[in-house]
Amino acid sequence: MKKRGRGIACMWYPIGFTVSANPSAAVVKVNEDGTATVLTGTVEIGQGSLTVLAQIAAEELGISPRDVIMVSADTDGTPVDTGAIASRTTYVTGNAIRLAAKEAKKILFEVAAPMLGVRTDQLETRQGRIWVIDFPQKNISIGEVAYYSQVKLGRPVQGSASWNPPTVPLDPQTGQGKPFNTYVYATQIAEVEVDTETGQVDVLRIVAAHDCGTPINPMLVEGQIQGGISMGVGFALSEEMVFSSNGTLLTSSLSNYLIPTTVDMPEIEVIIVDNYDPTGPFGAKGVGEPTLVPTAAAILNAIYDAVGVRLYSLPATPEKVLKALREKEAQNNTASSTH
Amino acid sequence: MAFTIKVKVNGEWKTADVEPEMTLLELLREQWGLTGTKLGCDEGDCGACTVLFDGKPVNSCLVLAVRADGHEVVTVEGLGTAERPHPLQSAFEQHGAVQCGFCAPGMLISAKALLDANPEPTEQEIREALAGNLCRCTGYTKIVEAVKSAGRAMKSSVK
Amino acid sequence: MERDVIRKVPLVKPGEPGMIVEEAPTEELAGYPSVGRRIPRRDTIFQVLGQLKYINDLSFPGMLYAKVLRSRYAHARILRVDVSKALEVPGVVAAITADDIPVNSFGPSLQDQPVLAKDKVRHMGDGIAAVAAVSEQIAEEALEKIVVEYEPLPVVLDPLEAMREDAPRIHEPRSNIYWEWHIRKGDVEKALAEAHLVVQERYRTQMVEHVSMETHSSIAMWDAGGRLTVWCTVGRITLARTDLARILQVPVSRVRVVSTQLGGNFGGKNEITIEPVLAILAKKTGRPVKGTYSRKEEFIASTTRHPFIMEYTSGVTAEGRIIARKVRLIADGGAYCSWSETTLGKATILSAGPYDIPNIALDGYVVYTNKPMTGAMRGFGAPQVCFAYESHMDTIAHRLGMDPLQIRLLNAYDEGSISATGQILHSVALKKTLLAAAERFGWEVKER
Numbered sequence: 045m046k047k048r049g050r051g052i053a054c055m056w057y058p059i060g061f062t063v064s065a066n067p068s069a070a071v072v073k074v075n076e077d078g079t080a081t082v083l084t085g086t087v088e089i090g091q092g093s094l095t096v097l098a099q100i101a102a103e104e105l106g107i108s109p110r111d112v113i114m115v116s117a118d119t120d121g122t123p124v125d126t127g128a129i130a131s132r133t134t135y136v137t138g139n140a141i142r143l144a145a146k147e148a149k150k151i152l153f154e155v156a157a158p159m160l161g162v163r164t165d166q167l168e169t170r171q172g173r174i175w176v177i178d179f180p181q182k183n184i185s186i187g188e189v190a191y192y193s194q195v196k197l198g199r200p201v202q203g204s205a206s207w208n209p210p211t212v213p214l215d216p217q218t219g220q221g222k223p224f225n226t227y228v229y230a231t232q233i234a235e236v237e238v239d240t241e242t243g244q245v246d247v248l249r250i251v252a253a254h255d256c257g258t259p260i261n262p263m264l265v266e267g268q269i270q271g272g273i274s275m276g277v278g279f280a281l282s283e284e285m286v287f288s289s290n291g292t293l294l295t296s297s298l299s300n301y302l303i304p305t306t307v308d309m310p311e312i313e314v315i316i317v318d319n320y321d322p323t324g325p326f327g328a329k330g331v332g333e334p335t336l337v338p339t340a341a342a343i344l345n346a347i348y349d350a351v352g353v354r355l356y357s358l359p360a361t362p363e364k365v366l367k368a369l370r371e372k373e374a375q376n377n378t379a380s381s382t383h
Numbered sequence: 384m385a386f387t388i389k390v391k392v393n394g395e396w397k398t399a400d401v402e403p404e405m406t407l408l409e410l411l412r413e414q415w416g417l418t419g420t421k422l423g424c425d426e427g428d429c430g431a432c433t434v435l436f437d438g439k440p441v442n443s444c445l446v447l448a449v450r451a452d453g454h455e456v457v458t459v460e461g462l463g464t465a466e467r468p469h470p471l472q473s474a475f476e477q478h479g480a481v482q483c484g485f486c487a488p489g490m491l492i493s494a495k496a497l498l499d500a501n502p503e504p505t506e507q508e509i510r511e512a513l514a515g516n517l518c519r520c521t522g523y524t525k526i527v528e529a530v531k532s533a534g535r536a537m538k539s540s541v542k
Numbered sequence: 543m544e545r546d547v548i549r550k551v552p553l554v555k556p557g558e559p560g561m562i563v564e565e566a567p568t569e570e571l572a573g574y575p576s577v578g579r580r581i582p583r584r585d586t587i588f589q590v591l592g593q594l595k596y597i598n599d600l601s602f603p604g605m606l607y608a609k610v611l612r613s614r615y616a617h618a619r620i621l622r623v624d625v626s627k628a629l630e631v632p633g634v635v636a637a638i639t640a641d642d643i644p645v646n647s648f649g650p651s652l653q654d655q656p657v658l659a660k661d662k663v664r665h666m667g668d669g670i671a672a673v674a675a676v677s678e679q680i681a682e683e684a685l686e687k688i689v690v691e692y693e694p695l696p697v698v699l700d701p702l703e704a705m706r707e708d709a710p711r712i713h714e715p716r717s718n719i720y721w722e723w724h725i726r727k728g729d730v731e732k733a734l735a736e737a738h739l740v741v742q743e744r745y746r747t748q749m750v751e752h753v754s755m756e757t758h759s760s761i762a763m764w765d766a767g768g769r770l771t772v773w774c775t776v777g778r779i780t781l782a783r784t785d786l787a788r789i790l791q792v793p794v795s796r797v798r799v800v801s802t803q804l805g806g807n808f809g810g811k812n813e814i815t816i817e818p819v820l821a822i823l824a825k826k827t828g829r830p831v832k833g834t835y836s837r838k839e840e841f842i843a844s845t846t847r848h849p850f851i852m853e854y855t856s857g858v859t860a861e862g863r864i865i866a867r868k869v870r871l872i873a874d875g876g877a878y879c880s881w882s883e884t885t886l887g888k889a890t891i892l893s894a895g896p897y898d899i900p901n902i903a904l905d906g907y908v909v910y911t912n913k914p915m916t917g918a919m920r921g922f923g924a925p926q927v928c929f930a931y932e933s934h935m936d937t938i939a940h941r942l943g944m945d946p947l948q949i950r951l952l953n954a955y956d957e958g959s960i961s962a963t964g965q966i967l968h969s970v971a972l973k974k975t976l977l978a979a980a981e982r983f984g985w986e987v988k989e990r
């Protein structure tokens with residue numbers, strides 16, 4: 045018989061290192077053609093960090109993200125960055141880049157103000173230009189200002205900055221302290237179908253509502269959530285490194301260590317909830333790791349809801365589910381015979 | 384002892400001297416510099432090395448190079464160019480179907496084989512056709528969406 | 543603090559009345575505002591054309607290929623290593639052992655991991671010797687010619703067993719328990735005594751691997767001036783440079799670490815693996831040396847996710863308020879520390895769940911076993927504890943006849959809540975996510 049159930053799980057997850065320093069530094073150069081080059085020591089690992097960081101730099105400078113050139117991942121050529129770890133890139137590296145872009149913008153404004161005949165605090169940037177606030181008839185292109193500044197005034201337009209999240213060390217006895225500067229939150233709900241004859245669990249649907257502060261790029265945030273969930277499905281149902289008694293790994297190839305394939309993945313509905321963290325760049329926090337945190341719990345709770353057996357260990361393989369079902373049956377039988 | 388073989392790769396006949404144990408994947412990557420095709424496991428389990436062999440998708444890590452003698456092979460480099468990308472390549476980009484991208488070359492080849500045979504696949508057909516291509520990053524959602532949309536684009540451009 | 547205003551200005555088109563607009567810097571004006579837009583990843587076009595170069599796609603003239611001999615035992619003393627026969631294989635250019643490594647230890651918190659094992663192996667992924675040859679196949683064949691004499695030791699795989707006083711010590715003379723975290727808030731025993739219901743459960747999780755589709759790969763090359771460049775699949779180049787400089791005993795300024803785009807990381811590529819071996823082989827041979835992990839090496843010779851044993855005890859009021867929670871975590875820490883300190887730390891801090899609980903006692907321990915290293919993996923201990931605390935929440939709800947959503951909403955953190963470590967929390971959107979997910983799912987509240 046096939047039985048359906050639903051399960052909910054929520055979580056919290058920190059952004060950045062546990063207490064320890066994890067700085068990012070960045071350099072932002074505004075080129076004479078109005079584009080910008082960002083130097084960062086982070087490494088693109090596939091999540092799209094360089095795209096998101098370019099969007100942050102572009103937003104601060106008021107240029108198109110396509111006009112931001114990203115240079116990364118070279119200890120000689122790029123500033124120090126703690127790296128692609130701890131879901132920290134958007135938040136920590138993003139803050140550093142935003143601060144560096146602000147420095148560069150300050151020079152742009154100082155040079156542009158006399159050109160436009162106004163004070164620096166009367167200026168704003170967008171669409172590749174510097175505008176007089178409330179009088180957009182007066183404006184000038186960023187490229188023109190950068191060129192003038194560099195070539196005529198001898199003042200290249202660039203900024204550099206670094207950022208490290210503020211934390212408070214934990215007390216060695218009580219563990220009291222502030223280990224992280226911010227956290228994200230999420231809830232996932234899974235619907236599963238359990239085959240009571242075989243113990244096979246099919247995940248039919250997952251609804252995932254995540255807080256990441258401002259999503260700098262919602263498409264990439266969705267991608268992180270969908271991918272994290274696939275890792276969570278594997279953790280819940282199929283992945284396990286199994287060892288023999290002498291310590292030999294018995295599952296050392298992808299034919300016996302099973303990660304989810306296209307046919308194992310359910311329909312995923314992603315909701316990015318509205319939130320804004322004033323300590324992050326444009327309100328952003330992070331999203332990489334938390335995406336898989338609640339998945340296994342939601343699936344196992346759904347199995348419990350479907351067939352009434354609580355599995356105390358992962359993964360919920362068909363053998364394990366079947367064994368738990370048999371045990372429950374046996375219990376019910378003894379219970380009914382004694383009553 | 385080396386054999387001299389002739390293979391039509393991405394539309395062009397090429398020759399090579401290969402050792403009998405060399406795989407097609409090694410030939411493509413090491414000898415011909417076609418590094419677009421990836422090595423993910425060398426055991427036929429991941430699909431990163433998928434190429435079209437006479438129009439059919441195969442794991443090139445499992446095919447001996449000598450077997451390709453006289454046959455036609457298409458790799459990701461043969462799908463499209465920056466100026467004229469294949470609709471699948473554009474769709475993968477536009478839908479955010481690629482993250483780390485290591486699975487993408489194999490995934491694109493399997494998807495092309497599917498669309499060549501079945502221009503209007505259902506979601507289930509897409510999922511089945513790509514089941515041999517593992518992706519650890521995306522959860523496949525956007526990949527399936529991209530293949531669907533490329534199928535539609537190819538159909539409307541044919542009309 | 544106020545929200546930054548991301549101005550959604552109408553697009554300005556050149557020549558629009560009232561605007562003095564010169565040439566725009568791009569032909570495309572649609573790029574504004576930048577934040578919040580669904581822009582494709584900038585590398586994707588190269589990826590889909592097959593043009594993006596990952597580390598294993600790079601090569602240099604004269605490049606050699608390295609392979610590492612892995613241990614035959616999970617726990618053993620090494621009595622003798624002899625590479626002389628391997629050096630006789632045609633095409634082999636160099637071979638090294640632990641004796642060739644200036645400082646044979648590394649690790650982000652504890653430097654307890656050897657580059658190549660010297661006196662002892664602690665798991666089957668331990669490298670013992672390495673060779674560089676003109677091809678990968680020749681390097682692989684040469685490994686078989688290396689002679690290693692072992693004296694097998696008792697193997698400990700179960701963390702509970704490893705914690706016992708009489709267990710074989712994996713890093714003798716130190717205890718197998720190598721890190722602890724403790725958090726205390728309120729008076730947990732008193733609150734448990736006063737609770738309407740006390741629920742106690744034990745959960746376990748398994749060891750899993752990152753399975754990035756790209757395996758670890760690196761190339762090391764020295765220049766004539768004595769500077770080393772390493773192209774590698776490491777997501778933390780700054781740390782990699784520090785570690786390499788320490789192992790090789792050269793100033794950090796003589797090491798350059800470069801990465802390209804990684805083919806997946808998930809925490810599995812956060813520290814060096816084969817890089818020091820390649821650097822030493824490259825130095826010995828005066829040629830660039832590449833090393834790429836096989837899929838099997840990914841499993842046994844790179845980090846994995848810590849299996850956890852998690853004991854939860856919670857005291858609840860009749861209304862479903864959790865007033866006390868006691869957690870004991872035991873993490874199977876594998877053969878070396880790697881990122882265990884951080885993993886256990888995050889797991890312990892997060893282990894009570896995102897719930898406002900006044901009385902808390904959380905204890906975490908991580909222990910050595912003769913299994914592959916456990917280290918950073920997406921979530922750092924959080925998926926394990928979340929499985930436990932969220933399963934536990936459902937058990938509590940069930941015992942009280944409450945709906946799972948309701949019990950969570952009742953206890954969930956809110957803006958200004960105080961965490962287990964006493965931190966005032968901001969930007970707390972937990973209830974928003976609960977409600978949004980429930981609404982989309984069509985969650986119907988069921989109470990008994």
Ligand code: FES
Pocket residue numbers: 421422423424425426427428429430431432433442443444445
């Ligand atoms: S490399 Fe061929 S299937 Fe994995």
Ligand code: FES
Pocket residue numbers: 090480481482483484485486487517518519520521755805806
């Ligand atoms: S995008 Fe990374 S494996 Fe598919």
